[in-house]
Amino acid sequence: MIKVTIDGREIELEHPVTVLEAAKQAGIAIPTLCYFEGLTPFGGCRLCLVEVEKLPKLQTSCTLMTADGMVVRTETDQIRAARRSMLEFLLINHPLDCPYCDKAGECELQDLVARYGPEAGRFAEGKRRHPESFDDPIIVRNMERCVLCTRCVRMCNDLQGSYSISVTGRGSHSFVEPFSGGRYDCEYCGNCLTVCPVGAIMSRLHRHSYRPWFVEKETETVCGFCGVGCSMVLQMRENSIIRAIPRRGIGFNEGLLCVRGRFGYEYVEGGEELTTPLMKVDGELRQVSWEDAVSFVVKRLREIRDEFGGGAVGAIASGRCTNEDNYMLQKLVRFILGSNNIDSAARNYYAPAELYLERIFGQGITANLISGIANSDGVFVAGGDPTAINPILGLQVRSVWRSGGRVIVLGVPGGLKRFIPYELTPVPYSEEIVLSAIVGRLLEDKPLRGENAALEAKLRSLRIPSDDELGATGVSSEDIVRVAGDLSSMTTPVVVIGPDVVQRKRASKSLFLLGAIAYLTNARIFLLAERPNYQGLLDMGCLPELLPGGRPVELEMFRHKTEEALGMKAPEEKGLNLFEMIEAAAAGRLKALYVMGENPLFNIPDSAKVEKALENLDLLVVQDVHLTETARIADVVLPATAWPEKEGTFTNLERRLQRVRKARRGKMASYGRDDWKILADIAERLGMTKTYHRVEDVWEEIMHVSALHTGLGYEEIAGGSALWPYYGEPLRGMEGDFPVEGLDELPEVTVPEKPYLMIDRPLYHSGTFSRRSKALLGIHPGPSLVISPLLAERHGLSDGDKARISNGRGVLELKVKLDGDIPDNQVFLANTFEGFGAMGLIGFGTDSVLGSIYIDDNTVRVEKVLR
C-alpha cells in the first residue's frame, strides 16, 4: 500500500501509478498538454509541474511515480508562475490566429493560456514561418501551430502502429511530417487528429465549416462499415454530419477509429441517394409514388406465390441493414410468403465458415471478445489481413506483438508486416498443405485430450504431407517446425480466420485444420466480418437453413418452438442459398427475388452469369439507398434509409448487440423509408395481422422468438455491453460428426503460366458503398491493378502504365500499381469501383460441404496497353 498526500488529501494506492494518475483518482485535475490517456508519458511540455516535498525542483507529474509518504502540491504560486513561463515559451512561435483556427473553442493551449496567462509575451523577435500544407486530401497541416507535444507521433506509432509520421528537424525548426513532407502515405485512421491539442493537424472534411460550439446535437451510434462495430459520436448541425469522432469511455474501441469509420460517412451526404420509388415501364425505370410501387410489389408477389408456390420466391438480406430490418425480411419471406429461400452475401464466407466451425465445436465458438486479443500471447492469422478487413481488431493483433507476443501470418502479411518475426507465404492454393503440415507437427508435441472425439478421430486419419509434398508450396519443413514450435509455446493464443481461406477449394478441410490448431493449442477463434451485421444475418434467420436465434429449420423441435412463438408456419425444408437462387433464377424455377441492401450483380463472382439469371426473373425488387448496378435492372426500386437515419441494432463479430441511432431526421434526411417499415407494410398487405408502430416493437418480437436475445431489450443494449449469453463455453454442444472433404488427400500444387486475379480488400474502402465517399475517394481515388515489380518487369510495365487483364469472362483495362510486398504472379484488384470489379472476372464453384463459394479458374492474361 502506498500512501501519498496530494493537496492535503491522503490517497491510498494499491499499485504505484504516476502522481498525475493518483491525483486524478482523487478528483484533482492537474493541467497537462503533452499527456494523453493511453499514450506513453513523454514529459515534454512541463505544464503538469507539481511541488513535491523534499525534492528541490518542480517535477512533471505525468512521469513521476508515486512513492510512499510523498507530499504533493498541485497549485502554488511557484507552480503557476512556472506554467505561465512554459506557456510564454510556447507562444513565442505559436501564431495567435485563434479567430481563424478551427480548433478554437476546443484548443487545450487556448484554455491553458486563458487560465494561466501570460497576458502578453515579451519576445520581440519574429515568429517562425512555415506555410500551411494542403498537399493531402484529408489532413491539413499547420506546423506554425504545433507545440511539439508529440502526441500524434506516439499515437501513430504506439497505438495505431502505422509509424507514418515523425518529428523532423530540430529546435524551433522541428515539425511533424509524413515521410514525403507533403501527402501522407498512411492508414488515415485520423487518430492523430483526435489527440492533437491544438489546430496543427486538422481534417479537411469540415474545414472552416463550423466551430465546436456550433454542434447542435450529438448522436452516439456504431460504425456502419465493418463487423468490429466501433462506437462513435456523430456531431450534427442542421441535420448534416459535421464530424464522426470516437470517444474514450464509449465502446470497446477506446477512442480509436479507422479511416472508414472516421471519414467514410460522406457516402450518405453525397446527394446521390434515391429520392422516389422507381418502376420499370417499357424497359425504363420511371419515378412512381410509394403507393403505386408497394401495391405493385404486393400484387406481383401474391400472384407468383399463388401460381408457383412460395418456393418460387427468394430474398437477399443485407449485412449493412439492422437486425430489425433483416428479421422483417425473413419474416416476410418465410412466414408470409412461405419460402425458406433467404440468404445474403454472408454466404460468400462468413456464414458457412461460422456454421461449420459450430458444427465442430458448438454454437458460439467464434464469439470471443475483441478486447481480449491484446491480452493473449500469440496470434495465428490465416486468410486475410485483419488490419484492413477489421482494422480496430487488427490493432489488437499488433498490440500482441508490442507486448512481446508472437504474430504468425499465413499468406501476405499486409498491415502486419512490421509485426511478424518471419513470413509464411506459400504459393497460392497450397495453404491446405501447409496447414496439414503444421497440424502434423503440432500433433507430435500436443497430446490429444479426448475432449472432441469426432475431431480427434479425423486428426488420426489426416494425411500429413511429406517433405517433398511440402516443398512444392515454397514453405520448408524448417519453417513448419518453427511455426509449430511458436504455436506450442503460446499459452493464450488466438486464431484469426479471414475470407480467403474459406474461398478456396475444399474449404471445409482448411477450416477443419484451423479448428484443429485452435483445439490443439487451446486458442480462441475470431472470424473476420466484412460487414457490420454479418452476425446479425445468422442470428435473425437470414439463412435458408436457420430460423431466428440460429435454430435449424429442419429440426422439427426447433421449428415448432419458433412457430409457436409467432403463431405462424414456416416451410419444413431448408431453402435455396444465394448461389442456388441464382441457378434457380437462371433455370426459371425462381420467379421473384427481393433484394434488400445488397448488390449481387457486383458482389457475386462471374457477374455476366448473375446478370443473365436476374434478367430471367419475373420480379426483381431492390430496396437500397442508391441506384446500384442491381437496382438498374430491377422491376421495382424502393429507396431505403441510410445508416445515419436508422434506428435499430447491429450484432458485431463478437456477438455484441449495439444500438444504431438515428442522427438525421426531417427534410434533410434522405427520402428513403426504413427497410423494416417497407417490409412490414408489404407483409401486412399480404395478410400479416401484427402491426408494428416503432422499431422497438420489432425488437420485442425478436426477443420473444430468439432464445439468444431473451431479456436483451434496448435498455440493456444501450450500454454497449450486451453480448449473446455466451461465456467462453459453446451454447449448444454439437455432439455428432461433421464432414471434411479430402482428409486423406493433398491438392496438387500447380503454378499456372498466367497470373491469378485476387480480390484486394483495401483498408480505404468497403465494398461498393464507400465509392460514394468523397474523403475515401480522395485517399484511394480509383481502381488499379496491384502487381509485384517482378510481374511488371516481365510485361514491360512500370508504375502507372495501363494494362489489360482478360479471360473468358471479360476484359478490364486499368492502371497498374507496383507493390514490392505482394507475391509474384498475382494481380490484386478490389471489388469496389463500378465497371471495374474483380468479381466479374472470377469464376467460382460452390463447396459441397459448406455451401460457400470457392474461387476457381481465376487466372488472367496480362498485357501492356500501348498507346
Add this chain to the structure above:
Amino acid sequence: MDIVDEIRALSGKYPDRRGALLPALYVVQKEAGWLSQEALDTVSRALNLPQATVKGVATFYSMYKHRPMGRHLIQLCTNVACMIMGAERLVDLLKEKYGLEPGGTTGDGRFSLVVMECIGACDRAPAMLVDTDFHAGLTADNIFRILEEYE
C-alpha cells in the same frame, strides 16, 4: 557489395536494427554526398524501419545533408577560438577565390562550405574538416594549398 547488403551487414553488429540507423545513413550519404528521399527509403527498406522514423532521425543530426552537396565538403569552424585566430577572414577568402558562400556550393560542384561551431581543435585554431580529413593551423596561404589537393 551492394549498398543494401552493406547496411544489412552493419545491422548485424547491433542488438537491434535501430542501432544501425546512424551508420547506415552514413553509408548511403557516402554515395551521393547527401540524403535524398530515395536514399532514406533505401535505408528504411534495408533495415526494415519505418520511413518516417528514418527521416526523423536523419533530419535531427546536422552531419546528414538533405540537399545535394559538392564533391568535397568543407566544414570550417568559426567559433570563438577559431574566430579570434582569423577564421572569418578564411570565410571571406573562400568566397573571393571560389565564390563559395557558407551553406553554398561552388558552380562546378567541387566544394560545399558549412561553417561549424567548435570542432574540438581550439588549441590549433583555426581548423576545418574536408570530408573526413582534419586540418588545423590554417592560414590564408595553406588553406588553398590544402584544398587544391581535393579535385
